[in-house]
Amino acid sequence: MQQESNRWDCRIEAVPRTASPCPPGPSVTGAAGDTHLGNSGDRLLTDAAERALRAPRGKLALVLRLSALKPPAPRPHHLRIAMALLQDTAQRYGGQVFPHRNADLVLLCAAPDEDNRLVSGQASPLGLPGALGRLFAADAADPANLTTLWRLEDEAASFRAYLAQRPADAGVSAIVTNDPAAGAASAAGLAALDTLLATSQIPDLLAQQTAIELRPGRGQPLTARLAPIFRELTFSFAALTEHRDIAEAFADPFLLRHFAARLDARMLHLLQTDLEAGGRLTRPTLRQGLPLHLNLTLEGIISPAFARLAQTARATGARFGVEISLMEAVSDPPLMDYAHSLLELAGFPLVLDGLEQASLVLTHPAALRPDMVKLNWSPGLADSPPPVKAAIDAAIARLTPARILLARAENEDALVWGQSRGITRYQGFYLDAVRAAGRIAVCHSARACTLRQCITRAGTLNAAIRGACGNPGLLDITPGQGSVARDQGSGAGNAAWRV
Amino acid sequence: MRDLVRRAELAGAQRRAVLLHMDQLPPSLAKPHHQRLARAALNSLAQADRAQQFELSRGRLAIVWRNRDGHELGHAMAALDHLLADLPPEQAVAPGQLVSVFDLPEQSAWLLDELIERPPAQPDGAPEPTRTPDAALMARLEHALAQADLSRFMRWRPVLHVTGPTPTPAWDERDVAARDIAASLCPGFRIKADPWLFHRLTRSFDRRMLALNSFGHGASPTGPFALHLNIASILSPEFLRFDAALPGTLRGTVTLNLLAADILADPASFTFARNFARTRGYRLLLRAATPAVLAVLDLAAAELDYVQVPATASLQADPDKLHKLLPRATMAVVTGLDPDSGAAWARANGFSLVRGR
Numbered sequence: 062m063q064q065e066s067n068r069w070d071c072r073i074e075a076v077p078r079t080a081s082p083c084p085p086g087p088s089v090t091g092a093a094g095d096t097h098l099g100n101s102g103d104r105l106l107t108d109a110a111e112r113a114l115r116a117p118r119g120k121l122a123l124v125l126r127l128s129a130l131k132p133p134a135p136r137p138h139h140l141r142i143a144m145a146l147l148q149d150t151a152q153r154y155g156g157q158v159f160p161h162r163n164a165d166l167v168l169l170c171a172a173p174d175e176d177n178r179l180v181s182g183q184a185s186p187l188g189l190p191g192a193l194g195r196l197f198a199a200d201a202a203d204p205a206n207l208t209t210l211w212r213l214e215d216e217a218a219s220f221r222a223y224l225a226q227r228p229a230d231a232g233v234s235a236i237v238t239n240d241p242a243a244g245a246a247s248a249a250g251l252a253a254l255d256t257l258l259a260t261s262q263i264p265d266l267l268a269q270q271t272a273i274e275l276r277p278g279r280g281q282p283l284t285a286r287l288a289p290i291f292r293e294l295t296f297s298f299a300a301l302t303e304h305r306d307i308a309e310a311f312a313d314p315f316l317l318r319h320f321a322a323r324l325d326a327r328m329l330h331l332l333q334t335d336l337e338a339g340g341r342l343t344r345p346t347l348r349q350g351l352p353l354h355l356n357l358t359l360e361g362i363i364s365p366a367f368a369r370l371a372q373t374a375r376a377t378g379a380r381f382g383v384e385i386s387l388m389e390a391v392s393d394p395p396l397m398d399y400a401h402s403l404l405e406l407a408g409f410p411l412v413l414d415g416l417e418q419a420s421l422v423l424t425h426p427a428a429l430r431p432d433m434v435k436l437n438w439s440p441g442l443a444d445s446p447p448p449v450k451a452a453i454d455a456a457i458a459r460l461t462p463a464r465i466l467l468a469r470a471e472n473e474d475a476l477v478w479g480q481s482r483g484i485t486r487y488q489g490f491y492l493d494a495v496r497a498a499g500r501i502a503v504c505h506s507a508r509a510c511t512l513r514q515c516i517t518r519a520g521t522l523n524a525a526i527r528g529a530c531g532n533p534g535l536l537d538i539t540p541g542q543g544s545v546a547r548d549q550g551s552g553a554g555n556a557a558w559r560v
Numbered sequence: 561m562r563d564l565v566r567r568a569e570l571a572g573a574q575r576r577a578v579l580l581h582m583d584q585l586p587p588s589l590a591k592p593h594h595q596r597l598a599r600a601a602l603n604s605l606a607q608a609d610r611a612q613q614f615e616l617s618r619g620r621l622a623i624v625w626r627n628r629d630g631h632e633l634g635h636a637m638a639a640l641d642h643l644l645a646d647l648p649p650e651q652a653v654a655p656g657q658l659v660s661v662f663d664l665p666e667q668s669a670w671l672l673d674e675l676i677e678r679p680p681a682q683p684d685g686a687p688e689p690t691r692t693p694d695a696a697l698m699a700r701l702e703h704a705l706a707q708a709d710l711s712r713f714m715r716w717r718p719v720l721h722v723t724g725p726t727p728t729p730a731w732d733e734r735d736v737a738a739r740d741i742a743a744s745l746c747p748g749f750r751i752k753a754d755p756w757l758f759h760r761l762t763r764s765f766d767r768r769m770l771a772l773n774s775f776g777h778g779a780s781p782t783g784p785f786a787l788h789l790n791i792a793s794i795l796s797p798e799f800l801r802f803d804a805a806l807p808g809t810l811r812g813t814v815t816l817n818l819l820a821a822d823i824l825a826d827p828a829s830f831t832f833a834r835n836f837a838r839t840r841g842y843r844l845l846l847r848a849a850t851p852a853v854l855a856v857l858d859l860a861a862a863e864l865d866y867v868q869v870p871a872t873a874s875l876q877a878d879p880d881k882l883h884k885l886l887p888r889a890t891m892a893v894v895t896g897l898d899p900d901s902g903a904a905w906a907r908a909n910g911f912s913l914v915r916g917r
Binding site: 134136138139141142145146149192195196197198199200246247248249250251252254255310313314315316318319320322387388389390391392393394395397398417418419420422423424425426428429452 | 694695696697698699700702703754755756757759760792795796797800803804820821823824825826827828829830831832833835836838839850852853855856857858861862
């Protein structure tokens with residue numbers, strides 16, 4: 062699992078969604094009626110298809126390629142709804158639905174004659190390609206290619222070719238129809254989580270990540286173009302999700318926000334005391350002249366603990382920024398207004414967090430007057446159909462690229478797309494890796510270290526994990542343009558580093 | 561029911577009415593089969609001369625009939641007495657506490673007063689809830705609600721067309737009274753104190769409401785209606801069952817009411833749920849659409865049919881502010897207006913739908 066997916070930052074989108082195509086888990090139930098799964102399902106399809114092809118007159122076959130949806134789709138609800146729609150048609154047209162283990166669905170049924178086409182309206186198999194294309198418009202990279210409909214009388218060869226090239230079951234994931242977050246939560250599990258959060262050592266749970274500005278410099282190595290702009294403190298999802306109940310609780314956006322609010326007060330208090338004492342949580346970042354960014358709930362911002370931190374920050378000259386998720390910001394507009402005024406009073410910039418492709422085109426985040434907007438990278442930003450792409454570009458133009466930070470930049474594609482849109486600020490695993498590679502190149506103790514170890518140690522405030530580094534003074538550093546000496550140690554000497 | 565009472569009043573027609581307060585049933589009798597028994601106890605009244613039966617809010621039942629001097633009432637009360645006889649002493653309840661009897665037209669004002677929707681008062685001496693629920697309590701509530709019959713907690717408020725000279729019904733907004741459910745299941749807790757836990761809990765309400773309003777259930781609607789739902793609930797097996805049972809006559813008339821925070825909690829799921837709801841003929845409404853929310857959510861991109869706008873004093877003073885935020889004024893359902901002058905205000909300012917109280 063990549064590092065970004067191991068984090069939760071009190072934001073719903075930080076929680077890994079159901080992995081694509083679907084995680085292992087309970088299989089499809091018999092609730093959908095004539096539904097068959099897996100190997101036996103495939104055999105049933107083959108048998109049924111052979112029977113249909115022996116008397117193909119008036120028969121249809123349709124495949125819905127849910128496996129071709131963009132990750133994290135197909136999610137359980139995609140399968141559930143698609144299954145219900147196909148079952149509806151199957152019932153009206155004497156057919157059957159066959160799910161493949163990769164989540165593709167095949168419908169075999171009778172073609173509508175003139176009479177029942179009039180009666181059945183939208184359930185007609187002939188209308189399904191259009192209806193399903195519209196339904197999955199936002200989730201399919203190529204909605205037109207999501208379904209194929211064969212009239213078996215004329216297109217038997219083509220349907221046989223499809224059956225022959227269906228991917229084997231081996232190597233594809235099982236499908237589930239139950240969402241982990243949809244059921245009732247376990248009271249004992251949540252009580253245990255409450256206790257865990259109330260008693261955990263907060264620093265052990267804290268992760269950090271440096272956001273960077275990519276300076277112009279065509280032809281220069283990437284490491285020479287990184288200028289850090291702030292460091293974000295978050296709670297580490299990985300540190301808490303060993304317990305199944307906890308993982309399920311954090312997969313639910315509302316429970317996640319509830320627990321985030323509970324942690325706010327403890328974190329704010331911890332940071333205030335650390336700041337007063339010049340402690341290890343805040344000092345390295347602040348000494349580098351970087352602001353620390355905190356993810357807070359609205360409740361957290363209006364709490365006395367926040368007021369005390371703001372006061373201490375003023376007294377010590379420490380700089381902070383506060384990140385608020387978009388869903389939290391619209392959940393209670395008057396409270397958001399009040400929280401924003403407290404941020405302005407404290408001199409903390411407001412970062413609107415958690416924008417993704419779907420919310421980018423649905424909202425006008427500028428109305429909330431943020432100083433910065435974090436847009437989460439996803440491949441869909443680059444490879445959506447033209448109308449969606451146009452909507453994305455229009456939304457970026459409205460916001461202005463200068464106000465956007467591309468978050469979760471997990472690979473080079475993110476940077477390529479971001480730069481093509483004029484975005485210069487980034488945060489994510491790819492930048493963590495580039496920074497770590499730069500550190501390893503100059504570190505005197507890195508001979509036995511892997512890149513992954515260096516990224517992990519730099520991304521946490523857990524003392525034990527950081528303690529495994531032989532040169533911890535380098536961990537918070539962004540190497541740049543060869544301005545560092547190979548044996549640079551920790552402490553005051555770090556001033557020589559480009560930070 | 562109100563029309564009938566008013567007509568009786570105007571015509572001086574003598575009628576007798578009983579009101580069965582199902583919401584006053586003691587907890588040990590608040591199970592579906594008890595409710596059926598209580599209704600059955602009043603069955604004899606339904607056979608009375610010119611009897612008419614009405615389902616009211618909070619699971620209450622009203623029966624009005626002509627013969628004021630007959631024995632029907634005595635039989636019904638005896639049957640109810642029998643039902644209540646086995647209660648433990650601490651839950652003892654007299655039939656008179658469950659049933660109110662009105663003689664019309666003399667007592668029509670009292671009966672009309674009973675028909676006004678109002679939040680139930682705290683029982684005498686009951687302390688105001690003060691405790692904040694935690695996640696474990698929320699989980700226990702979820703389990704308690706999994707199979708609960710919430711019919712006695714169901715409320716509905718009319719949404720009215722106000723374009724004509726007199727308001728006409730557009731649809732009924734159906735919801736559950738969360739505070740009353742909390743008072744019954746976890747007295748002493750302020751159920752909405754933690755907004756995110758409460759939001760999570762509304763998914764359990766959704767499931768029960770979908771079951772309750774499914775065609776074939778006793779309380780299933782007969783005309784256009786709206787349900788408050790989470791996006792996750794629209795994509796749930798319970799909704800698929802509700803959808804499968806929806807009669808053809810109601811398809812295209814049902815509105816699903818959503819919250820902005822829920823839409824933005826998982827916008828990809830919202831987009832899919834919206835497309836699915838459209839495929840099946842549902843209309844979508846944005847709840848609590850204050851100007852601040854309308855400024856952030858792009859209504860055209862979200863492709864919503866209606867927005868429910870609370871008529872704050874500032875909006876009533878400056879309706880243009882709202883007009884500027886709406887693609888078209890006809891999509892607004894204005895709430896919180898004065899019951900007497902609200903319709904006229906809405907009409908005069910170009911709005912066509914208001915929600916009654």
